[in-house]
Amino acid sequence: MLENEGVFEIQPKIPAFFKEELDEEQYESVIKSNGKSLIIAGPGSGKTRVITYKIAYLIYNDIKPENILLLTFTRAAAKQMIERVKNVTNMELNGMMAGTFHHFCNYILRVYASKIGFNNNFTILDSEDSKDLMKIARNEYCEKLGDYAKKIPKENVILKIISYSSNTLKSLRESILEISSFLIEYENDIEQIWIKYQELKKEINAMDYDDLLINTAMLLKSDKELLKYISKRYRYVLVDEFQDTNKIQLEIVEALSDYHKNLIAVGDDSQSIYSFRGARFENIKDFMDEKNVKLFKIQTNYRSTPEIVNLINDMIPTSSVKKHLNAKRKPYLKPTIIETFDDLEQSEAVIKIIDEKIEEGIEYNDIAILYRSHALSMSLQQKLDSKLIPYKLLSGKRFIETRHIKDILSFLKILYNPYDKISWIRVMKLFPGIGTKTAVRNYESIISNLSEGINILDIFDKLSNKKTKDIYELLTKIYKKRDDKPQNLINEIYENFYKEYSNLNYKNSRSRNMDIERFSEISSKYENTGKFLEDMTLSENIEVRPSDKNDKKDEITLTTVHGSKGLEWKVVIIISANPGDFPNGMAIKEKNLDEEERLFYVAITRAKDELYILKQTTGSTNPYLRNSFVFIKSENDFIKKISEDKVNKMRVGYL
Numbered sequence: 187m188l189e190n191e192g193v194f195e196i197q198p199k200i201p202a203f204f205k206e207e208l209d210e211e212q213y214e215s216v217i218k219s220n221g222k223s224l225i226i227a228g229p230g231s232g233k234t235r236v237i238t239y240k241i242a243y244l245i246y247n248d249i250k251p252e253n254i255l256l257l258t259f260t261r262a263a264a265k266q267m268i269e270r271v272k273n274v275t276n277m278e279l280n281g282m283m284a285g286t287f288h289h290f291c292n293y294i295l296r297v298y299a300s301k302i303g304f305n306n307n308f309t310i311l312d313s314e315d316s317k318d319l320m321k322i323a324r325n326e327y328c329e330k331l332g333d334y335a336k337k338i339p340k341e342n343v344i345l346k347i348i349s350y351s352s353n354t355l356k357s358l359r360e361s362i363l364e365i366s367s368f369l370i371e372y373e374n375d376i377e378q379i380w381i382k383y384q385e386l387k388k389e390i391n392a393m394d395y396d397d398l399l400i401n402t403a404m405l406l407k408s409d410k411e412l413l414k415y416i417s418k419r420y421r422y423v424l425v426d427e428f429q430d431t432n433k434i435q436l437e438i439v440e441a442l443s444d445y446h447k448n449l450i451a452v453g454d455d456s457q458s459i460y461s462f463r464g465a466r467f468e469n470i471k472d473f474m475d476e477k478n479v480k481l482f483k484i485q486t487n488y489r490s491t492p493e494i495v496n497l498i499n500d501m502i503p504t505s506s507v508k509k510h511l512n513a514k515r516k517p518y519l520k521p522t523i524i525e526t527f528d529d530l531e532q533s534e535a536v537i538k539i540i541d542e543k544i545e546e547g548i549e550y551n552d553i554a555i556l557y558r559s560h561a562l563s564m565s566l567q568q569k570l571d572s573k574l575i576p577y578k579l580l581s582g583k584r585f586i587e588t589r590h591i592k593d594i595l596s597f598l599k600i601l602y603n604p605y606d607k608i609s610w611i612r613v614m615k616l617f618p619g620i621g622t623k624t625a626v627r628n629y630e631s632i633i634s635n636l637s638e639g640i641n642i643l644d645i646f647d648k649l650s651n652k653k654t655k656d657i658y659e660l661l662t663k664i665y666k667k668r669d670d671k672p673q674n675l676i677n678e679i680y681e682n683f684y685k686e687y688s689n690l691n692y693k694n695s696r697s698r699n700m701d702i703e704r705f706s707e708i709s710s711k712y713e714n715t716g717k718f719l720e721d722m723t724l725s726e727n728i729e730v731r732p733s734d735k736n737d738k739k740d741e742i743t744l745t746t747v748h749g750s751k752g753l754e755w756k757v758v759i760i761i762s763a764n765p766g767d768f769p770n771g772m773a774i775k776e777k778n779l780d781e782e783e784r785l786f787y788v789a790i791t792r793a794k795d796e797l798y799i800l801k802q803t804t805g806s807t808n809p810y811l812r813n814s815f816v817f818i819k820s821e822n823d824f825i826k827k828i829s830e831d832k833v834n835k836m837r838v839g840y841l
């Protein structure tokens with residue numbers, strides 16, 4: 187197949203079933219998008235279907251899978267799309283690159299890290315590790331500053347600022363002014379600590395999540411040969427959830443499509459909800475304004491009832507690209523707004539809805555409760571507990587960031603990258619009588635011995651004394667097996683040490699031990715520790731339920747709106763839609779309501795059949811803790827913006 191700047195020169199091959207499977211707008215976007223194209227997809231309009239068919243279309247037109255790059259927001263989304271393409275085309279997609287930006291960047295850096303002063307076996311720091319390392323950087327900087335040091339922002343605050351700066355490509359000064367202006371007097375301190383943090387990462391051969399993006403962008407920018415080589419490979423670059431990309435990600439995709447100039451971005455500007463992480467919803471608008479960009483819109487909503495779609499059209503965020511969704515489904519029920527006095531009554535009302543739905547034959551799995559922040563769900567959680575209603579929290583701590591799993595991972599990390607200071611310290615401190623000081627001293631001895639070329643087993647032997655004997659004995663045992671499958675290593679660590687440690691140290695050791703056993707089971711799919719570590723650190727969420735019990739538990743989902751992105755349920759219940767709760771009080775104060783509108787939009791668009799929105803007449807979930815008066819009087823009540831005819835209204839409780 188000949189190609190000239192993305193346009194097929196001879197008649198493209200289009201399988202007949204494309205016309206049956208796609209609506210007109212979807213069909214146009216699949217067939218005609220090439221060169222630089224932007225597909226604006228309304229909620230529930232079949233974004234996944236369009237990307238799937240676009241890839242299938244490319245394959246049918248003889249573009250090889252290895253010449254296509256698909257970047258998605260989560261790993262699960264990439265997997266799902268690949269599976270669907272396989273189903274549509276009946277072909278294997280060997281060699282096709284599909285994953286998140288972080289995955290892709292990791293893939294590049296594993297080959298080219300040495301060009302920027304790292305070894306290819308660098309460790310990826312997860313957010314907890316980054317915090318630990320930043321703490322070390324901060325302590326080193328603060329050492330001689332006396333009392334002043336106490337005032338310097340803590341490690342997590344510094345991390346938030348520098349991460350914002352990295353992702354938005356804004357200067358440190360600008361970043362502080364935008365997200366924490368009251369800290370501007372510490373600009374120099376933050377800068378110095380940042381420099382230290384960078385040095386430490388180099389020393390221990392580690393990169394944090396942001397580095398994966400920044401270093402890749404830097405590589406592509408600074409090495410023209412490499413840029414040509416890599417971008418020549420990707421004849422088509424497809425980006426999903428384009429509204430949540432940030433400046434650096436935009437730079438990366440522009441670079442990757444530099445050679446063939448086929449960049450196809452799909453997204454919904456109205457659903458951009460990650461500005462706090464540097465996402466630029468303007469990426470869509472800027473892209474639209476570029477010359478020669480083809481624009482497509484898909485606006486038929488297949489997910490929700492016409493009554494819900496009516497409400498969605500009413501609530502399109504103010505600063506969105508113009509759009510109007512068309513409903514496809516049969517009429518059903520209008521969304522319901524329920525007013526209660528306070529959050530206790532709210533919980534009662536939610537339980538009542540749930541009971542009714544279960545009575546009607548709906549499963550718990552089909553029900554979700556959404557809120558702006560986790561704290562708003564606390565009293566409801568208690569109520570669900572007391573009524574024995576099964577539920578799961580979606581946006582809790584990541585499995586691999588729980589203490590016990592991180593401990594096990596740290597053992598593996600030091601086997602893989604012996605310079606990984608954070609993991610060394612973590613491992614050593616698990617042993618009785620070892621504190622940070624001893625751990626650091628041991629780490630330093632190990633590193634200096636390594637630099638003299640001494641074999642690591644001899645180093646363990648040399649450093650072993652009364653206090654550290656147990657550590658080095660265990661490390662020797664597992665080091666000798668370091669080329670085994672990661673599962674063998676995990677079992678070794680668990681059986682020889684961690685099981686006992688867990689039993690002695692955790693109240694809930696039983697469930698933690700089960701987690702570790704599950705973790706070992708997950709690792710059984712891997713032959714190689716390096717690959718296993720990469721996948722674990724880069725996966726958003728790991729299903730921790732044992733795979734042999736393939737009983738999908740029937741339980742309600744509780745999640746923040748952020749956690750609900752891309753998901754859908756038959757019944758969606760949004761709680762605490764009060765000014766101050768949702769929209770969030772801080773956003774009201776800072777007059778930063780655009781993103782709150784988009785969050786509300788994401789929330790209502792998750793519902794397929796029934797939508798309930800609850801609010802309190804007191805104006806805020808907890809009327810006694812907040813100055814609700816200000817909020818009631820404010821203009822920031824989402825409910826007030828909804829036209830009366832679009833919803834049913836109810837008041838329940840003692841009103």
Ligand SMILES: Nc1ncnc2c1ncn2[C@@H]1O[C@H](COP(=O)(O)OP(=O)(O)OP(=O)(O)O)[C@@H](O)[C@H]1O
Nearest residue numbers: 207208209229230231232233234235488489752753
């Ligand atoms: N042409 C079509 N005909 C019938 N059903 C369709 C069509 N296109 C999409 N759908 C269905 O619409 C539903 C929503 O599609 P999808 O999950 O891809 O939405 P989305 O655009 O990713 O939504 P969001 O951005 O809101 O998460 C799916 O169940 C999908 O099968």
